[in-house]
Amino acid sequence: MKPAQLLLAYQRLVEKERELRDEIERVESLLASDPDVAHGEQALANARAEKQAIQLRLRESDREREAHRTRLRSREKELMSGRIRNPTELIQMNQEVQHMKASFAEEEEAELRLMEEAELAEQAVLEASERLQEARTRSASDEPALRRDLESWQAELVTVKADSEAAWAQVTPAAQNAYLRVRVHPPVAEVDHNQCLACHVTVTSSGMQALRKGDDIVHCDNCGRILVIA
Numbered sequence: 001m002k003p004a005q006l007l008l009a010y011q012r013l014v015e016k017e018r019e020l021r022d023e024i025e026r027v028e029s030l031l032a033s034d035p036d037v038a039h040g041e042q043a044l045a046n047a048r049a050e051k052q053a054i055q056l057r058l059r060e061s062d063r064e065r066e067a068h069r070t071r072l073r074s075r076e077k078e079l080m081s082g083r084i085r086n087p088t089e090l091i092q093m094n095q096e097v098q099h100m101k102a103s104f105a106e107e108e109e110a111e112l113r114l115m116e117e118a119e120l121a122e123q124a125v126l127e128a129s130e131r132l133q134e135a136r137t138r139s140a141s142d143e144p145a146l147r148r149d150l151e152s153w154q155a156e157l158v159t160v161k162a163d164s165e166a167a168w169a170q171v172t173p174a175a176q177n178a179y180l181r182v183r184v185h186p187p188v189a190e191v192d193h194n195q196c197l198a199c200h201v202t203v204t205s206s207g208m209q210a211l212r213k214g215d216d217i218v219h220c221d222n223c224g225r226i227l228v229i230a
């Protein structure tokens with residue numbers, strides 16, 4: 001193989017190596033923590049917190065209502081007892097009782113709404129719990145295949161690394177230096193129909209001649225990549 005062809009082969013192996021590393025990293029992090037499961041756990045925790053908050057409000061509302069009911073009853077008793085003779089006072093107390101009854105009815109309404117909310121919150125907890133279970137089941141069933149993929153990619157990475165090292169060793173020091181000096185990525189570009197396929201600028205005829213001979217490293221005049229005929 002000519003120097004530029006060796007460099008292209010080396011570059012392809014390096015790219016393959018990077019793809020494998022990315023895949024391995026992706027699968028490793030998926031195995032460490034499945035995002036669907038993590039998301040499901042968070043959603044369940046949120047739903048439980050919401051349910052607890054509503055239950056707390058419901059208990060407080062129960063306590064308040066009980067206190068108001070007791071006060072209302074004692075006022076009604078007083079009103080009916082006949083102990084109060086003063087008409088103004090009677091009217092006032094009657095108004096107070098009516099007012100208490102009205103606000104008590106409002107509290108009952110509010111309590112009913114709160115109970116509905118509590119039911120919905122309970123339902124949300126059940127649903128979140130089901131979804132989490134599904135995510136866990138799916139994650140567990142995906143795991144063996146992921147582990148198999150991981151193992152085969154790890155094995156492939158070892159081979160590709162060895163191949164890329166071997167390919168690099170075949171490259172002459174001059175060509176290695178030329179490759180390392182290219183500042184754009186990837187450093188080697190193929191030429192097709194007299195065009196650098198990386199930047200699409202036409203290669204000069206003298207450049208094409210040198211490329212066809214293939215003994216020297218030829219750079220693209222525009223992007224600076226090392227050229228190789230496709």
Ligand SMILES: [Zn+2]
Binds near residue numbers: 196198199221225
């Ligand atoms: Zn170019």
